[in-house]
Structures are given as structure tokens and as C-alpha cells.
Amino acid sequence: MxxxxxxxxxxxxxxxxxxxxxxxxxxxxxxxxxxxxxxxxxxxxxxxxxxxxxxxxxxxxxxxxxxxxxxxxxxxxxxDDKPGSDxxxxxxxxxxxxxxxxxxxxxxxxxxxxxxxxxxxxxxxxxxxxxxxxxxxxxxxxxxxxxxxxxxxxxxxxxxxxxxxxxxxxxxxxxxxxxxxxxxxxxxxxxxxxxxxxxxxxxxxxxxxxxxxxxxxxxxxxxxxxxxxxxxxxxxxxxxxxxxxxxxxxxxxxxxxxxxxxxxxxxxxxxxxxxxxxxxxxxxxxxxxxxxxxxxxxxxxxxxxxxxxxxxxxxxxxxxxRLNTLMGQTQQELASYGDAAFTGPEHRGSLVLQLMTRFASSFISSIDGTSSEISTKELCGGARIYYIFNSVFGNSLETIDPTQNLSVLDIRTAIRNSTGPRPSLFVPELAFDLLVRPQIKLLEIPSQRCVELVYEELIKVCHTCGSTELSRYPRLQGKLIEVVSDLLRERLGPASTYVESLIAIQRAYINTNHPNFLGAAAAMHSVINDKQEKEKKAAIAEERRKRERRRLRELNGVNGTETPPDEEETEVPGEKAAQLPLRGQSSKPSRSMSPAVGRSHHNIASVLNGSRAGSPPRFGGQGTGSARDSFLNYFFGKDSSLPGSSATAPPPSSHVERPGSRHVSQNVEPSFAGSIRRGDTRMPDRNSIPEVAHEEMDGPPLSARDYDASPFGIDNDQAPAMTEREALETELIRRLISSYFNIVRETIADQVPKAIMHLLVNHSKDVVQNRLVSELYKEDLFQELLYEDDTIKAEREKCEKLLTTYKEAAKIVGEVL
Incomplete structure (x- = not known):
């Protein structure tokens, strides 16, 4: 032995x-x-x-x-002479x-x-x-x-x-x-x-x-x-x-x-x-x-x-x-190629149904985030859809500026067009409707893009949810992907149509009674507060400049140097200070100004403050009404014949400022109106607004050349400056548009993801199994669908041979152990 x-x-x-x-x-x-x-x-x-x-x-x-x-x-x-021992x-x-x-x-x-x-x-x-x-x-x-x-x-x-x-x-x-x-x-x-x-x-x-x-x-x-x-x-x-x-x-x-x-x-x-x-x-x-x-x-x-x-x-x-470990690994790999019990023509239907069920389950679990093969390198499936809703779609809505494509001229033109041939006493609500509807339309493009991104992510999920066993049958895998892709494509249309209808619904009815809407009063109050804040800052800056000039003048005096005439500060008392031109304005008198313009600039300030010079307050019994009341009364045309004021109201022929006058400040631009036209919301000093004489209404009629240069003509660069009322109306409309647009934006940001989930994602999850069975579970298709890839077949046979080898090796080792 x-x-x-x-x-x-x-x-x-x-x-x-x-x-x-x-x-x-x-x-x-x-x-x-x-x-x-x-x-x-x-x-x-x-x-x-x-x-x-x-x-x-x-x-x-x-x-x-x-x-x-x-x-x-x-x-x-x-x-023959071999020894007897072994x-x-x-x-x-x-x-x-x-x-x-x-x-x-x-x-x-x-x-x-x-x-x-x-x-x-x-x-x-x-x-x-x-x-x-x-x-x-x-x-x-x-x-x-x-x-x-x-x-x-x-x-x-x-x-x-x-x-x-x-x-x-x-x-x-x-x-x-x-x-x-x-x-x-x-x-x-x-x-x-x-x-x-x-x-x-x-x-x-x-x-x-x-x-x-x-x-x-x-x-x-x-x-x-x-x-x-x-x-x-x-x-x-x-x-x-x-x-x-x-x-x-x-x-x-x-x-x-x-x-x-x-x-x-x-x-x-x-x-x-x-x-x-x-x-x-x-x-x-x-x-x-x-x-x-x-x-x-x-x-x-x-x-x-x-x-x-x-x-x-x-x-x-x-x-x-080591052999036992290798046998376990090989058996697991072989199992990934399919169950051997389903081989043979009599089991084709069961095999197709099993593979379809696993594919549908993998598709659903990838969306729900319960898949066992979730990637740890990048977002995918349901997490990617959430990222699209929250980050991509949400950020795209937030970047939309509701008034970015609306110039001051556009808003003023819409206000004038909405009044027709009639003069307006109030800020026309129709102008707000005309301007806010196109802005709501801006939300449609990112909303539709959100639908497309979710659709593309579902297509990607569809292509990645196949198993190793399914890769044995490339034709079946291709058909499964094709059927699910057709299902998603069918649901893309209804989802896009519904999202489009959400935008149309918001444009169909402008609900200014929304509890979150800013409203005209609150908007005007905001405008006035901004104006007062800017006036305060401008006054502080001016005072600082005056002190600096005074300090320089004193230093020059100590050094024996005369102050240049253009650096000397001229004290203008009383109403003369109000007549000084603002920075950027011409110091020459306007061509259309009547002699009454220089009479008293304080009168216009009194009008804006709710009172006239030498008369009781116009908008109330108090001598100095609040800024908010005065501006609201000024804009919305409240009756000025209040008790105590009718006796002192001037006759119609007197020189009274008419904010809607056609020739108001054509050459002399009020500071606030000018700042609005330049894109600056800084409010002017009321004392700097000149009074426009009534005699301007008797000026020459508009010629064809004047018409071409008007805001309604071609050459808008030469458009006349806005009046104080037009500037305030424009700023008011702009703030109302922003307020309402923010309400609609929040609604769309909430409704669009819900619509996509209901019409596209959840619907696809619910019907994918039935759609696959109805389209592919047909006996005449089994042989074609179960065509096995040659490469995968060779790998499976190699794996089977390897497992047999390991079992034989384990048997050999077991004989001596």
C-alpha cells in the first residue's frame, strides 16, 4: 500500500x-x-x-x-528482484x-x-x-x-x-x-x-x-x-x-x-x-x-x-x-443566469411571465427607492425625480423676474391703452390684467421642461432595471424596454397637456382678492415708504457734502487761499431753493412753461401733501394729512370738495396743476419720473416738482412729427418724460404684478409636481405589469423572445462546467480527509 x-x-x-x-x-x-x-x-x-x-x-x-x-x-x-517491502x-x-x-x-x-x-x-x-x-x-x-x-x-x-x-x-x-x-x-x-x-x-x-x-x-x-x-x-x-x-x-x-x-x-x-x-x-x-x-x-x-x-x-x-466558498459563489453566479427548472419548451410561458414580473417589480422599486441594487455613486430613480422637482424645477421658477421684460414705457403704454379716449381718475385695473397674463405665461416653459426631465429619468430607469438573467435573452429585454417606453410616451402627452392647462387656468382669471395679494393700498404704502427712505438718505448725503465744502472753505481761509466762486455754497432761502434744478436737469426754463410756473413751486408740493397754499387741506380737515392718505387720494381721484375746503377751492380758470395734462413736463423732467424711466425707483423731493400752468393747454396742436416722437410712435428714444402720476402709477403696477406673480409661482411650483406624479409616474407604475402581459405574453412570441445570446450562453455553460469541477475537486479532497 x-x-x-x-x-x-x-x-x-x-x-x-x-x-x-x-x-x-x-x-x-x-x-x-x-x-x-x-x-x-x-x-x-x-x-x-x-x-x-x-x-x-x-x-x-x-x-x-x-x-x-x-x-x-x-x-x-x-x-523480479524487487524488495518485498513497500x-x-x-x-x-x-x-x-x-x-x-x-x-x-x-x-x-x-x-x-x-x-x-x-x-x-x-x-x-x-x-x-x-x-x-x-x-x-x-x-x-x-x-x-x-x-x-x-x-x-x-x-x-x-x-x-x-x-x-x-x-x-x-x-x-x-x-x-x-x-x-x-x-x-x-x-x-x-x-x-x-x-x-x-x-x-x-x-x-x-x-x-x-x-x-x-x-x-x-x-x-x-x-x-x-x-x-x-x-x-x-x-x-x-x-x-x-x-x-x-x-x-x-x-x-x-x-x-x-x-x-x-x-x-x-x-x-x-x-x-x-x-x-x-x-x-x-x-x-x-x-x-x-x-x-x-x-x-x-x-x-x-x-x-x-x-x-x-x-x-x-x-x-x-x-x-476554499472549494466550498468557490462552489457557493459559482452557484450564485449560475443562479443569476436563470432557474434551471424553467428550461425546455414546456416552460417557456412560465419563464416569460417570471421575467416580465421581475422587470416590472424592478421598475417600480427603482422609482420607490426600495431596489436592492440602488447606486451609491449618483442619484437615480425616485431620488432623481425628487431632485428634478425640488432643485431643477424650483430653481428655474425662482430665477424668473416677473417684470424683467416689462419696461417703464410698456407699462405706461398699457395704462394709457386701457383707458381708451377717456381720462382716468383711478389706476386702471385692466392694465394690470393685460400686463400680468403674459408674465404668468413665462411659467409654462420650465413647467413643460420639468415634465420632459421626469419622462427622461423614467426612460433611464427602464433601461437599467434589467437583471443578469434577463440579459440572457436580449430580444425579450428589448421588447420589455420598448413596451414600457411606449407606455411612458403615451402618458407624456396627457401630463404635458394638463400642465399647460394649469398655466391657462391661472391666466384665465386674475383673482385680486387672494389673501396673499399685496393690494393697491399696501403697494402704495410700500412705494411711499421707499420714497421717504430714499429722501432721508439723500438729505443725509447732501448734508455731508455741505459740511465737507464748509470744512474745505475754512481750511482755505486759514491758509490764505480764496475759495473759488464755483465752490462757494450759496444759501438760497425759502422758495428760491425749491426752484433750483436737480442734478441732471436743465437749469433753463422750459419752453412750454407759463409765467405761472415760477409763481410758486410750493403749490404743487401742497397738492401732493393734501393742501393748497393759503387754503385748508384738500383731502381732509387736518392741515397735514398722512402721506399714505394724500397719495391714495391723489391717485384714485377722491373728491376734494370736503367740508371746509369748497369755499376756498379755486375756480376752474385758475392755474391749477392737472396731473393728466398732455404737455406736463415735456422738457423739464420731474426727478421721480426721470428716475423711473431710467430704471431707478428713487422718489424725488416734492418741492422740486414745478407747477404747470393751465395755459399750456392752449399750446399748438400735435403735428405728425410730434406724433412720431410720442410713446405711441416709432421713435421711443425721444418719448416725453413721465409725469409724477405716471411714474407712481407705473411703480404701483410693477409691484402689483410682482405680488400676484409670486402667488401664481407658488401655486405652479406645488401643482406641477403633483400632476406629473399622478398622470405620469404613478399611472405608469400601476399599469406597467398589465401592459407587459397584454403585449408580450403570447404563445407565438415565446420562441422569438427566448432567443439566448451566444455570449451569455457560453458564460453560463462555462459556469456550469466550473461548478462541476469544484464539486469533483471537493469529492477528491473528501476522500483523504
């Missing part, structure tokens, strides 16, 4: 054969001995000594260009080699035995050239070679290309990097034992093999050192300290060997004779004879066999656990 160790090695060899063409050694990491050494270090000779046969290619440059997995399998001796013969003795049946087998040529090891050498060269080419490049795909012999100890060795420094001939320029990467790939596996071959005639500190081994095994726990060419060391030197472990300690130690020299090879010296000469060298050498039993190829083979058996015994439980 074979020993337990040989059974373990046979188990590993079976695993290696099993996974060679399926999963490779990368995932399973089987125990093996990896031979590492620099070029010309005697690496190949060591392997030939262990095998006892000359079977490896030789030559200049890199000869081993592919990994060689060498499985040495001990077979019973066929000699112990393995001492290998490689000249007597034992003669007349024994040995053969080699390659994994890529199953069933063929090579009895001539010269043919083995030629097949290695041929197979290397077939895969790696003839340009001396290396390839990571291994060659699997088994050697059956009664003269070998059971081992599994991996021969790797030798390390080189400088590319020679047609070798690739990065040959050193390629070789190092390939070697590191093998020795970095925890289950690999590293056999580091170093020549003894080179300083040990320069050993490339030990350097690589230390990189992956810094503690030296799984590295065996081999010293070759001990017979070529300089006279008087030896490697006793290295072999004893005093120079470079390794847990598994160093073993010295003597290989055939190049002269011996050329002289056809047999391996049997070489092994005998090796034994004689260690037995008679004065430095090594005391440790000859621990040197030589025979001791190396026994050490490798014992170490590998022990290593396999320690690692096999881990390999079994």
Missing part, C-alpha cells in the same frame, strides 16, 4: 489535472514547489538530477519560456535505472506516452514555440508534464524561466520585468514552497533567487535554499557557513548539490554517473564530509518530498474550505 503522504500528493495531482483547463491554479492555490533561479544557475540541472533523466531543453538565452508543471509520480518497480527504492542508482519502464505524458496530448525522453525535450520546445512564439518572449500559460517512474519520489515542481538582467538577441527589451512578474505571480501564493537555486561560486548576497524569495517570504518559512556548483568554488573556500545557516538563515535550510558541468554534458556523461560522482565529492571533500548525509540530490529529493507532504497535510483543510 502507498503511504498516506503519497495519497495526499496523488490527491493534489488529481486536483491539478482537474483544474488545469478550467479554473487554473490562481483561484484554488494548490500546494506545489516552485523552482526559482537566475539564468545559468544550474536550475534545470537540479531538476534533471531529481528526475534522473535528461529531458529539459538546453541552449543559449532563455530556454524555459513557459512555466513547466512537473508531476513526478512514483510507480511500483517491475523488476518502501520506495533509493532513486537514481545506476543499478536501478537499467531495464526499468519509465514514461512521460503531456496534458495537451492526452493518452500518449513518451518513452524516449529525447522526444519529451523536443515536445517541450515545440509546445513552447507554439504558444510563446519564436522570438524568445515568455508566456504565462503552463505546460503540464507527468513523469511516471519507480526511481522518483512523488513531487510536484514548477520550473520557471530564469532571471536575466540584459536582453540578448531578439529578446524583448522588458524581458527582466516580464520574468520577474511571472515568477512573483507563482511564489506569492501562500501554498507554494520556494526552491531558491543559487550558484555557490557567486556571493550569496547577490543571489536574485533569494532576493525574490525574501520579498514574498520575509521570514524564510517556506523557502528552501539550494547551492549549486560547489565543485567550482575557488580553492581554499567553501560554503560551509551558508549550508549551516549562519550566513542566511532559512527555516527549511540550505542543501548543496553538484551538477554535471558543460564539459560533462558535451561528453554525454550519464546522470547515473553524475549522481555517483556527486556522492563521492561530498564524501571525500574535507569541508563537507561531516555533513555529506545532508547534501546531494538524493537528500534534496527526500527533503522536498517530506516538506511537500507535510505542507499538503497542513493546507488540504484550507483547500477544502
Amino acid at each position: 502507498a503511504s498516506l503522504g503519497e495519497e495526499l500528493l496523488a490527491t493534489v495531482n488529481k486536483l491539478q489535472d482537474l483544474v488545469f483547463n478550467t479554473i487554473g491554479n490562481d483561484s484554488l492555490d494548490l500546494p506545489q514547489i516552485v523552482v526559482v533561479g537566475s539564468q545559468s544557475s544550474g536550475k534545470s540541472s537540479v531538476l534533471e538530477n531529481i528526475v534522473g533523466r535528461d529531458f529539459l531543453p538546453r541552449g543559449s538565452g532563455i530556454v524555459t519560456r513557459r512555466p513547466l508543471i512537473l508531476q513526478l509520480i512514483n510507480i511500483p518497480s517491475e523488476r 518502501e520506495v527504492h533509493v532513486p537514481h542508482t545506476p543499478a536501478s535505472v537499467a531495464g526499468q519502464d519509465e514514461w512521460a505524458e503531456f496534458h495537451h496530448i492526452p493518452g500518449r506516452r513518451f518513452h524516449d525522453f529525447g522526444e519529451v525535450k523536443r515536445e517541450i520546445e515545440s509546445e513552447t514555440a507554439r504558444i510563446a512564439g519564436n522570438n524568445k518572449g515568455i508566456n504565462r500559460q503552463p505546460i503540464n508534464l507527468k513523469i511516471y517512474s519507480p526511481h522518483v519520489l512523488s513531487l510536484t515542481l514548477v520550473d520557471l524561466p530564469g532571471l536575466t538582467k540584459v536582453p540578448i538577441g531578439d529578446q524583448p527589451s522588458d524581458i527582466e520585468k516580464q520574468t520577474r512578474n511571472l515568477i512573483t505571480e507563482y511564489i506569492a501564493k501562500p501554498n507554494s514552497i520556494i526552491l531558491a537555486v543559487s550558484p555557490a561560486n557567486v556571493d550569496i548576497v547577490n543571489s536574485e533567487a533569494l532576493k525574490l524569495a525574501r520579498h514574498v517570504d520575509p521570514m524564510g518559512r517556506r523557502t528552501i535554499g539550494v547551492l549549486t556548483k560547489l565543485d567550482l568554488m575557488d580553492h581554499g573556500t567553501n560554503a560551509l557557513d551558508i549550508l549551516s545557516g549562519r550566513v542566511y538563515p532559512l527555516k527549511l535550510g540550505f542543501i548543496g548539490v553538484v551538477n554535471r558541468s558543460q564539459q560533462d554534458i558535451q561528453g554525454n556523461k550519464s546522470l547515473a554517473d553524475a549522481l555517483q560522482a556527486e556522492r563521492d565529492f561530498f564524501r571525500h571533500h574535507p569541508a563537507y564530509r561531516n555533513m555529506a548525509h545532508r547534501c546531494g540530490t538524493q537528500f534534496l529529493a527526500k527533503t522536498l518530498n517530506t516538506t511537500l507532504m507535510t505542507h499538503i497535510r497542513e493546507r488540504l483543510p484550507d483547500i477544502k474550505a
Whole structure:
């Protein structure tokens, strides 16, 4: 019977054969001995000594260009004089080699035995050239070679290309990097034992093999050192300290060997004779004879066999656990390609219905945010829809300025057009309606864009909710996406139409009784407060300028410098100060001003303040009515014939200011009106508004040229300045438009997302399952829909084969554990 160790090695060899063409050694990491050494270090000779046969290619440059997995399998001796015990013969003795049946087998040529090891050498060269080419490049795909012999100890060795420094001939320029990467790939596996071959005639500190081994095994726990060419060391030197472990300690130690020299090879010296000469060298050498039993190829083979058996015994439980993990992962991957119970023509309907149900459920869960495959890198599905509603749509509404595209001239023209040929006593409400409706229309474009963005996101969800199982059937997946896309496209129309109707509803009826609407009184109060605040700031600024000029004048007086006339401050008492022109106004009298204009500018201020010069208050019994009452009465035309004021009211022929006069301030622009036309809401000082004489009504009639220059003509740049009333009316309308527009904007921001969710999102979720069944669950479509993609089919078959391999491997391991 074979020993337990040989059974373990046979188990590993079976695993290696099993996974060679399926999963490779990368995932399973089987125990093996990896031979590492620099070029010309005697690496190949060591392997030939262990095998006892000359079977490896030789030559200049890199000869081993592919990994060689060498499985040495001990077979019973066929000699008649074989011993009765089951112990393995001492290998490689000249007597034992003669007349024994040995053969080699390659994994890529199953069933063929090579009895001539010269043919083995030629097949290695041929197979290397077939895969790696003839340009001396290396390839990571291994060659699997088994050697059956009664003269070998059971081992599994991996021969790797030798390390080189400088590319020679047609070798690739990065040959050193390629070789190092390939070697590191093998020795970095925890289950690999590293056999580091170093020549003894080179300083040990320069050993490339030990350097690589230390990189992956810094503690030296799984590295065996081999010293070759001990017979070529300089006279008087030896490697006793290295072999004893005093120079470079390794847990598994160093073993010295003597290989055939190049002269011996050329002289056809047999391996049997070489092994005998090796034994004689260690037995008679004065430095090594005391440790000859621990040197030589025979001791190396026994050490490798014992170490590998022990290593396999320690690692096999881990390999079994690894196999169980790989089986679970493979079963999960295979399940993602579909349930095997649904295969066959009789199950096509069930399979189609199952896939449609999963697709619909994935579509709904992606929108609801309950999908198990939600991305963590970006917003998607329902979260993206919320982002569209809250950020994209909300911000687009907030950026709309309701009066940005309304100029002062537009508002004034709308006010005048809404009154027709009649003069108005009040601010015309029709003008507000005419102006606010087009502004509400501005909300339609972002609302429709919101519908489109949600539609596009649903289409994206539809394309991403397919499973791996569904990807097996590309035609079915395409049909599912097509049906859902058609459903979404159908719902896009009603959603867009309803959103359009929401805007039309808001434009159809302007509800000025809305509780949040600012209203005329509140708007006018706001205008007056702004005016007073600006007047206060202007007065403070003017006072500051006066103090600065006074300080400069005093400094100039102290320095003896006269103040320039244009810098002297002229004190204008009383009404004369009111007659000074404002900044930006012409100081010349207006062409259309009557002599009454200069009579008293204080009269106009009195009108605006609710009283006349020398008479009781116009808008009430109090002498100084509030600013709000005076302006509201002024704008909305309340009757001025109040008690106590009718007796002092001037006759119609007296010079009274008429705010709606056609020729009011054509050349002399009031400061507030001018500021409004320039886009400035700063209110003017009431004392700076000149009084317009009644005689202006008797001026010459408008000519065609005057008409063209009017606000109703073509040349609006020469339009006359607005009156104080027009300016205030314009600002009032502007604030009312902003107030009402904000109300409508809030309503649209609330209603549009609700409409989209109801008409597009929720409706699609509710009917997607029924739509898929009604469109695709037809028996005549099953065969076409269940056409399997060739690539996916190959992946599924590979996965099935892999799972079978793992199960067989687990069964093999289970036989010895």
C-alpha cells in the first residue's frame, strides 16, 4: 500500500489535472514547489538530477519560456528482484535505472506516452514555440508534464524561466520585468514552497533567487535554499557557513548539490554517473564530509518530498474550505443566469411571465427607492425625480423676474391703452390684467421642461432595471424596454397637456382678492415708504457734502487761499431753493412753461401733501394729512370738495396743476419720473416738482412729427418724460404684478409636481405589469423572445462546467480527509 503522504500528493495531482483547463491554479492555490533561479544557475540541472533523466531543453538565452508543471509520480518497480517491502527504492542508482519502464505524458496530448525522453525535450520546445512564439518572449500559460517512474519520489515542481538582467538577441527589451512578474505571480501564493537555486561560486548576497524569495517570504518559512556548483568554488573556500545557516538563515535550510558541468554534458556523461560522482565529492571533500548525509540530490529529493507532504497535510483543510466558498459563489453566479427548472419548451410561458414580473417589480422599486441594487455613486430613480422637482424645477421658477421684460414705457403704454379716449381718475385695473397674463405665461416653459426631465429619468430607469438573467435573452429585454417606453410616451402627452392647462387656468382669471395679494393700498404704502427712505438718505448725503465744502472753505481761509466762486455754497432761502434744478436737469426754463410756473413751486408740493397754499387741506380737515392718505387720494381721484375746503377751492380758470395734462413736463423732467424711466425707483423731493400752468393747454396742436416722437410712435428714444402720476402709477403696477406673480409661482411650483406624479409616474407604475402581459405574453412570441445570446450562453455553460469541477475537486479532497 502507498503511504498516506503519497495519497495526499496523488490527491493534489488529481486536483491539478482537474483544474488545469478550467479554473487554473490562481483561484484554488494548490500546494506545489516552485523552482526559482537566475539564468545559468544550474536550475534545470537540479531538476534533471531529481528526475534522473535528461529531458529539459538546453541552449543559449532563455530556454524555459513557459512555466513547466512537473508531476513526478512514483510507480511500483517491475523488476523480479524487487524488495518485498513497500518502501520506495533509493532513486537514481545506476543499478536501478537499467531495464526499468519509465514514461512521460503531456496534458495537451492526452493518452500518449513518451518513452524516449529525447522526444519529451523536443515536445517541450515545440509546445513552447507554439504558444510563446519564436522570438524568445515568455508566456504565462503552463505546460503540464507527468513523469511516471519507480526511481522518483512523488513531487510536484514548477520550473520557471530564469532571471536575466540584459536582453540578448531578439529578446524583448522588458524581458527582466516580464520574468520577474511571472515568477512573483507563482511564489506569492501562500501554498507554494520556494526552491531558491543559487550558484555557490557567486556571493550569496547577490543571489536574485533569494532576493525574490525574501520579498514574498520575509521570514524564510517556506523557502528552501539550494547551492549549486560547489565543485567550482575557488580553492581554499567553501560554503560551509551558508549550508549551516549562519550566513542566511532559512527555516527549511540550505542543501548543496553538484551538477554535471558543460564539459560533462558535451561528453554525454550519464546522470547515473553524475549522481555517483556527486556522492563521492561530498564524501571525500574535507569541508563537507561531516555533513555529506545532508547534501546531494538524493537528500534534496527526500527533503522536498517530506516538506511537500507535510505542507499538503497542513493546507488540504484550507483547500477544502476554499472549494466550498468557490462552489457557493459559482452557484450564485449560475443562479443569476436563470432557474434551471424553467428550461425546455414546456416552460417557456412560465419563464416569460417570471421575467416580465421581475422587470416590472424592478421598475417600480427603482422609482420607490426600495431596489436592492440602488447606486451609491449618483442619484437615480425616485431620488432623481425628487431632485428634478425640488432643485431643477424650483430653481428655474425662482430665477424668473416677473417684470424683467416689462419696461417703464410698456407699462405706461398699457395704462394709457386701457383707458381708451377717456381720462382716468383711478389706476386702471385692466392694465394690470393685460400686463400680468403674459408674465404668468413665462411659467409654462420650465413647467413643460420639468415634465420632459421626469419622462427622461423614467426612460433611464427602464433601461437599467434589467437583471443578469434577463440579459440572457436580449430580444425579450428589448421588447420589455420598448413596451414600457411606449407606455411612458403615451402618458407624456396627457401630463404635458394638463400642465399647460394649469398655466391657462391661472391666466384665465386674475383673482385680486387672494389673501396673499399685496393690494393697491399696501403697494402704495410700500412705494411711499421707499420714497421717504430714499429722501432721508439723500438729505443725509447732501448734508455731508455741505459740511465737507464748509470744512474745505475754512481750511482755505486759514491758509490764505480764496475759495473759488464755483465752490462757494450759496444759501438760497425759502422758495428760491425749491426752484433750483436737480442734478441732471436743465437749469433753463422750459419752453412750454407759463409765467405761472415760477409763481410758486410750493403749490404743487401742497397738492401732493393734501393742501393748497393759503387754503385748508384738500383731502381732509387736518392741515397735514398722512402721506399714505394724500397719495391714495391723489391717485384714485377722491373728491376734494370736503367740508371746509369748497369755499376756498379755486375756480376752474385758475392755474391749477392737472396731473393728466398732455404737455406736463415735456422738457423739464420731474426727478421721480426721470428716475423711473431710467430704471431707478428713487422718489424725488416734492418741492422740486414745478407747477404747470393751465395755459399750456392752449399750446399748438400735435403735428405728425410730434406724433412720431410720442410713446405711441416709432421713435421711443425721444418719448416725453413721465409725469409724477405716471411714474407712481407705473411703480404701483410693477409691484402689483410682482405680488400676484409670486402667488401664481407658488401655486405652479406645488401643482406641477403633483400632476406629473399622478398622470405620469404613478399611472405608469400601476399599469406597467398589465401592459407587459397584454403585449408580450403570447404563445407565438415565446420562441422569438427566448432567443439566448451566444455570449451569455457560453458564460453560463462555462459556469456550469466550473461548478462541476469544484464539486469533483471537493469529492477528491473528501476522500483523504
